[in-house]
Amino acid sequence: MSRAPITKEGSERLRAELDRLKFVDRPRIIAAIAEARAHGDLKENAEYHAARDQQSFAEGRIAELEGALSTAEVIDVSRLNPGNRVVFGAIVDLQDEDTGVAVTYQIVGDLEADIKRQLIAVSSPIARALIGKSSGDSFEFTAPNGVKHYEITGVRYS
Incomplete structure (x- = not known):
């Protein structure tokens, strides 16, 4: 289990x-x-x-x-030290490459996910696309309303 x-x-x-x-x-x-x-x-x-x-x-x-x-x-996310790579617990600053809108999410466990608080589940499509990427990387993922293109503008841990 x-x-x-x-x-x-x-x-x-x-x-x-x-x-x-x-x-x-x-x-x-x-x-x-x-x-x-x-x-x-x-x-x-x-x-x-x-x-x-x-x-x-x-x-x-x-x-x-x-x-x-x-x-x-x-x-304990504060004890992680993955540099600028995105792993579980990362707070990630993103910029939508199509609209220019900036968003910030933290990758958390499924039980604690709350999109209103910008907490996304590690099993979500966007989190799965983010894991392993670094600041400055661009990526795409398939959202329910189509393919989205983002650039990672920052990665931090608190």
């Missing part, structure tokens, strides 16, 4: 989410279920059903996080 890589920061973020779910959300949801139960007839009790749905989601997420974190391999 291979261990999924995760950054130290990502591991800390996911552990904080796990703690919040277990020690803040779970007790709040249990209290909401108890209060809704006290209202009587559970068949037509929307508050009860909503609280049960929240409980189901929270328990599922807790199980998912516990399972993933127990098998993940935490990689």
